[in-house]
Amino acid sequence: MSAAIEGAMRPADISAPSPDSLPAQTKAAWPAAPFRVLDRLRGPALALVVPLAILAFWHFATAGRPYSLVPPPAEVWLALRDMAFGGINDDAFSATLWTHLWASLSRVYGGFALAAAAALPLGLMIGRVPVVRALLDPVLQILRPIPVTAWLPLAMILFGLGAGSAFFLVFLGAFYPILINTVFGVRSVEPRLFEAAAMLGCTGPAQFVRVVLPAALPSIFTGLRLGLGFAWVVIVVGEMTGVQTGLGAVIMEARQLSRTEIVICGMGVIGVAGFVSDWVVMRIGRRLLSWSPSHG
Amino acid sequence: MAEPTIPILTIRDVSKIYTAQGRRTEALRGAGLTVQRGEFVCLLGASGCGKSTLLRIAAGFEAPSSGEALMWGKPIAGPAPSRGMVFQDYGLFPWLSVHDNIGFGPKSRGRPAAEVRDTARRYIDLVGLGRFAEAYPHQLSGGMKQRVAIARVLANEAEMVLMDEPFGALDAMTRERLQDELLDLWARTGLTVLFVTHAIEEAIFLADRIVMMSPGPGRIETVHTVDLPRRRDVSSPAFNDLRRMLSAQLHSHHAPKAA
Numbered sequence: 001m002s003a004a005i006e007g008a009m010r011p012a013d014i015s016a017p018s019p020d021s022l023p024a025q026t027k028a029a030w031p032a033a034p035f036r037v038l039d040r041l042r043g044p045a046l047a048l049v050v051p052l053a054i055l056a057f058w059h060f061a062t063a064g065r066p067y068s069l070v071p072p073p074a075e076v077w078l079a080l081r082d083m084a085f086g087g088i089n090d091d092a093f094s095a096t097l098w099t100h101l102w103a104s105l106s107r108v109y110g111g112f113a114l115a116a117a118a119a120l121p122l123g124l125m126i127g128r129v130p131v132v133r134a135l136l137d138p139v140l141q142i143l144r145p146i147p148v149t150a151w152l153p154l155a156m157i158l159f160g161l162g163a164g165s166a167f168f169l170v171f172l173g174a175f176y177p178i179l180i181n182t183v184f185g186v187r188s189v190e191p192r193l194f195e196a197a198a199m200l201g202c203t204g205p206a207q208f209v210r211v212v213l214p215a216a217l218p219s220i221f222t223g224l225r226l227g228l229g230f231a232w233v234v235i236v237v238g239e240m241t242g243v244q245t246g247l248g249a250v251i252m253e254a255r256q257l258s259r260t261e262i263v264i265c266g267m268g269v270i271g272v273a274g275f276v277s278d279w280v281v282m283r284i285g286r287r288l289l290s291w292s293p294s295h296g
Numbered sequence: 297m298a299e300p301t302i303p304i305l306t307i308r309d310v311s312k313i314y315t316a317q318g319r320r321t322e323a324l325r326g327a328g329l330t331v332q333r334g335e336f337v338c339l340l341g342a343s344g345c346g347k348s349t350l351l352r353i354a355a356g357f358e359a360p361s362s363g364e365a366l367m368w369g370k371p372i373a374g375p376a377p378s379r380g381m382v383f384q385d386y387g388l389f390p391w392l393s394v395h396d397n398i399g400f401g402p403k404s405r406g407r408p409a410a411e412v413r414d415t416a417r418r419y420i421d422l423v424g425l426g427r428f429a430e431a432y433p434h435q436l437s438g439g440m441k442q443r444v445a446i447a448r449v450l451a452n453e454a455e456m457v458l459m460d461e462p463f464g465a466l467d468a469m470t471r472e473r474l475q476d477e478l479l480d481l482w483a484r485t486g487l488t489v490l491f492v493t494h495a496i497e498e499a500i501f502l503a504d505r506i507v508m509m510s511p512g513p514g515r516i517e518t519v520h521t522v523d524l525p526r527r528r529d530v531s532s533p534a535f536n537d538l539r540r541m542l543s544a545q546l547h548s549h550h551a552p553k554a555a
Binding site for chain 1: 355356357374375376377379380381383385387388389390391392393400401404405432433434448449452
């Protein structure tokens, strides 16, 4: 990409086609075609090496040992299929995966959305309005080091045993990363841009929408990604507060019943769901930040 | 429009004192200057002579500590679209395309979308960036960025353009080309330009009048009228005489001791 930009930077290149199309044509002129397929596969192939090695190690360390406390991969796979579609074990866990996944998803995204709705405006205000900063910053700084898990007992008193507490903890877990990154993004907007906006006739509150928000967007997106990540971390803790559904609840229940293969299934599903949701946010971010040389 | 007798810009006995951590710095003392509509005036001086401070007071980014700054005889109370600023570091909005950067002013002032689009289009063409309308600032060269910055204030109907060493960060070739383009725009649009520079040659090439400033404390020393015919020949004897004279004057100023 940088070569393309340099190409477009010289005024002599004003007649050149769109900035992106230049180097690709000049570089990959000859036998590239057959090699390009291998090049394409190289990334995914390398990404598979470590997981396959772990899977192999896991398999050979556990398969065929009746007293192993950790079930072999094949058994976990079977449990996962049963959880998803039923018809294999026909027990309390059969065909319950989607219910639990849906419960967790709705709590993660609900809590996350609420956290974003609270942290974004608050972050913009703290970053830009000195009075608000003076008012709120000390409180938030003292509350921040308290781990989300430490809130658990209090959350159960305030919101009762059940979904309310889980929701609250997810909210709390996502809130701080979004808030802190928003404040940081707002405070690092170049002062020059406010001057530029002011002399063009954009002053006062209009600057929030037209300058502060877009300028802070890269940072805000970092915060959203971290926040969503934390939401997935916290959900398991949140669902240990006596709720009936959710991936965290499944893991706790399976642990009490010594169904370790179900525990591993729950872990795996959380991993995949967290990965997919991060990927979605990242794609949206790339779209919105295509102007930024360090994102786009 | 306005009375022809009222200057577009009046700076009357303006001083500026900064106080930071108990230390007083006198950036500007007793500056006085009037600029008539359509004039091209250069503020020339070594660093620390207060030329940028004077420009920022004219822009409305800073208030004078004493004295007054007037536009069309009325006090300057803050930045306004009628006084467009072009910064050395461009000050473009990195998240907006060339088109949207140029349309930023009209849009901020509540113009209808179709009009904003037309205006942006017209000024993009005026500065010759038609092919780059959808490019983002980080994809442009310095010279192209500065063209966008100029188009942006023109599109916003600025009557006076304030330029703070706008070509200082550009290479020599690009600088010369942009100087020519700026003079061309100025001649075609009847703009008023107040232009800060520390380059003697640039000031002689561009200005109707050169305001020579000196440091410690910053003040206006002399005002030279440049009555060479345009487009000025930088190698002509008259150009060189003026250059020699201004150069001697500039070098007689002692730069303030490093703080």
